[in-house]
Amino acid sequence: MLIVISPAKNLxxxxxxxxxxxxxxxxxxxxKSLVDICKKFxxxxxxxxxxxxNKLAFLNAERFQEWSPPFNDENSKQALLAFNGDVYSGLNATSFTESDLKFAQDHLRILSxxxxxxxxxxxxxxxxxEMGTKLKTPKGDNLYKYWGSLISEKLNEVLKESKDDILINLASDEYFKSIDLxxxxxxxxxxxxKDQKNGKYKVISSFAKKARGMMARFIIENRLNDPKDLE
Incomplete structure (x- = not known):
């Protein structure tokens, strides 16, 4: 199974x-092409x-100006350990073993x-x-048009290499829309x-996000490869 999740705003x-x-x-x-565009803002x-x-805008304007490959362990950080939101609280990757991280490397992807x-x-x-940002590029007026089929092509490569045919969608709608199904x-x-509230079951965003991370963690820790094991 291959899992996809969303990134986080907090880092x-x-x-x-x-x-x-x-x-x-x-x-x-x-x-890099996107950063070059964003540096002009x-x-x-x-x-x-x-x-x-305004505070966040100045911070991110500075980030775009300072963004510079090549990436190394002095100027960058591993994605799973850098993102810091509800999903990643549920994942709690800082407590993963080296073996867990290696399994995650093969079975987890973060859409960005x-x-x-x-x-x-x-x-x-x-x-x-964010994926829903209406940023104009030579490919169109939003990031969905910019990425086009590239993300799907990369997922296909991974699935083909691993001989997998199950995709576990733990991403938000905003990010999953970047995949050409x-x-x-x-x-x-x-x-x-869903959580029960006032006698009814509803999706409560913060709880649902954390639950997605917890499910991803459960799959990784238990090395699951059959969705029936999630029932």
């Missing part, structure tokens, strides 16, 4: 990485583009507005660029997490 580049094992993003060239323009506060798709141990530099010849499993 942790202060805590030391618990492993020295690293890899490089597969679509760094495409990421002033902080006030980023506020309008991303719908963020900037990097397209990341393996857990791919090095990345700090950024904020017609290009994938797989069975897609999409767990939905």
């Amino acid at each position: 942790d580049f202060e805590s030391p990485a618990k492993t020295k094992i690293t890899s490089q993003p597969a679509m760094l060239k495409e990421a 002033s902080a006030p323009e980023l506020t309008d583009l991303m719908g963020i506060s 507005g900037l990097y397209g798709i990341l393996r857990p141990l791919d090095l990345m530099q700090a950024y904020r660029l 017609n290009a994938l010849d797989v069975t897609i499993v999409r767990p939905i997490f």
Whole structure:
């Protein structure tokens, strides 16, 4: 089984990485092209583009200016350990063993507005660029058009190499939309997490996000390869 999850807005580049094992993003060239576009935006323009506060806009304008490959363990951090949101709280990757991390490297992918798709141990530099951002590029007026079929093609490569035909969708709708489902010849499993409130079951965003991370962790720790084991 191959799992896909969303990235997080919050990042942790202060805590030391618990492993020295690293890899490089597969679509760094495409990421650089996006950064080159974003470097031309002033902080006030980023506020309008991303719908963020002035403080966050200045921070991310600075991040784009400082973004510079090649990535190494001094200027970057592994994606799974750098993202720091509800999903990643559920995943709790800092407690993974080396064996867990290696399994995750083969069976988990993080969808990203900037990097397209990341393996857990791919090095990345700090950024904020959500997949739903209406950023104009030579390919169109949003990131879905920019990435086109590239993310799906990369997923197909991974699935073919591992002889897998099950994709576990633990990503948000915003990010899963970046995948061209017609290009994938797989069975897609999409767990939905609901909590009981006032006698009714509803999706509560923060709880659902953490539950997605916990399910990803469960799959990784138990080395699962059959979706029936998730029932």
